[in-house]
Amino acid sequence: MSSMLEQLAQLKVKALAELAALATTDETRSWYGTVLGRKGELTALLSGMMQLPKEERPAVGKLANEIKAELEAALQERQAAIALEEMTQALSAEHVDVTLPGRRPQIGAYHPTTTALREIVDILVQMGFQVYDSREVESDDMNFGLLNFPPGHPAREMQDTFFTTNPDVILRTHTSPGQIRAMREYAPEPVRLIMPGKCYRNEDVTARSEMMFYQVEGLVVGRSITFSDLKGVLLNFANQMYGEGRKIRFRKSYFPFTEPSVEMDVDCILCGAKGCRMCKYSGWLEITGAGMVHPVVLRNGGYDPAEFSGFAFGMGIERQAILKRSIDDIRYFYDNDVRFLERIA
Numbered sequence: 488m489s490s491m492l493e494q495l496a497q498l499k500v501k502a503l504a505e506l507a508a509l510a511t512t513d514e515t516r517s518w519y520g521t522v523l524g525r526k527g528e529l530t531a532l533l534s535g536m537m538q539l540p541k542e543e544r545p546a547v548g549k550l551a552n553e554i555k556a557e558l559e560a561a562l563q564e565r566q567a568a569i570a571l572e573e574m575t576q577a578l579s580a581e582h583v584d585v586t587l588p589g590r591r592p593q594i595g596a597y598h599p600t601t602t603a604l605r606e607i608v609d610i611l612v613q614m615g616f617q618v619y620d621s622r623e624v625e626s627d628d629m630n631f632g633l634l635n636f637p638p639g640h641p642a643r644e645m646q647d648t649f650f651t652t653n654p655d656v657i658l659r660t661h662t663s664p665g666q667i668r669a670m671r672e673y674a675p676e677p678v679r680l681i682m683p684g685k686c687y688r689n690e691d692v693t694a695r696s697e698m699m700f701y702q703v704e705g706l707v708v709g710r711s712i713t714f715s716d717l718k719g720v721l722l723n724f725a726n727q728m729y730g731e732g733r734k735i736r737f738r739k740s741y742f743p744f745t746e747p748s749v750e751m752d753v754d755c756i757l758c759g760a761k762g763c764r765m766c767k768y769s770g771w772l773e774i775t776g777a778g779m780v781h782p783v784v785l786r787n788g789g790y791d792p793a794e795f796s797g798f799a800f801g802m803g804i805e806r807q808a809i810l811k812r813s814i815d816d817i818r819y820f821y822d823n824d825v826r827f828l829e830r831i832a
């Protein structure tokens with residue numbers, strides 16, 4: 488009998504000592520299983536109780552219940568202490584100093600070409616033009632032949648071309664081939680389109696020319712389109728793009744696909760036409776080439792030139808950004824120097 492009571496007392500001492508040494512909640516769970524669980528040490532010990540004389544059993548049972556209650560209370564206390572310790576550790580490990588200054592995110596900006604392109608497109612769309620997407624890889628015929636550049640014509644040399652291994656497949660040197668594509672798609676309906684996009688020229692890269700650049704082509708074809716319509720559109724454009732009260736002028740020029748052909752200038756926005764470095768002391772800035780669509784081109788596009796007339800213009804996008812933002816070198820645009828992009832944005 489005494490041995491059973493002693494064994495219970497020993498179990499209690501041993502279990503309390505083990506409990507005191509535990510460090511984690513998980514360990515207390517397995518301690519519970521080993522000591523107090525259904526297959527634990529206390530149960531194992533008490534299974535011997537049936538062998539005891541009847542009169543000894545109550546004392547053993549009583550002690551066993553006391554020890555069980557005591558160990559359970561000790562477990563709860565230990566678990567609470569461990570939980571507190573774990574929480575304290577987690578709090579200090581995950582500590583966030585809300586008073587630290589935040590990290591400023593790097594904010595991107597639109598590329599100056601994108602900004603200029605959007606300004607130009609917005610102005611023209613608001614005047615009633617629709618955007619037409621044409622392709623960058625073109626046939627020689629679309630880029631030159633159908634635009635009234637005869638083979639071997641010196642005007643082809645104005646636009647040094649990038650060829651592919653197939654000499655009939657080239658990178659467009661201007662957005663004008665879009666005129667033919669659009670006309671062929673819409674003839675004989677009237678059209679009022681702008682065609683923005685990349686162009687390529689096999690030229691030496693200088694402050695004034697890049698191998699890749701953007702243009703916006705404008706094309707209007709209808710039944711009584713005149714040069715006055717062209718002038719009205721370009722004057723309106725100049726006033727919206729470069730400020731109210733702009734003066735414009737036309738200089739005669741030559742393009743195989745327009746007749747007559749002109750270059751349009753706007754009075755220098757930097758010096759007010761007094762003469763400065765930007766306008767090369769002329770007082771004028773060249774904005775765009777333009778003209779009345781050549782009858783041959785109208786016919787190639789599917790319109791009868793006896794019934795239809797039209798005008799077209801083609802302007803460089805980077806050039807508009809250069810003028811508006813006083814940038815002095817086109818090479819900055821695609822060098823990807825972030826300092827330039829940040830300064831100009």
Ligand code: PHE
Pocket residue numbers: 660661662663704742745776777778799800801802
């Ligand atoms: N395509 C011409 C160029 O790249 C510009 C232009 C377009 C001129 C339309 C007249 C009419 O220089």
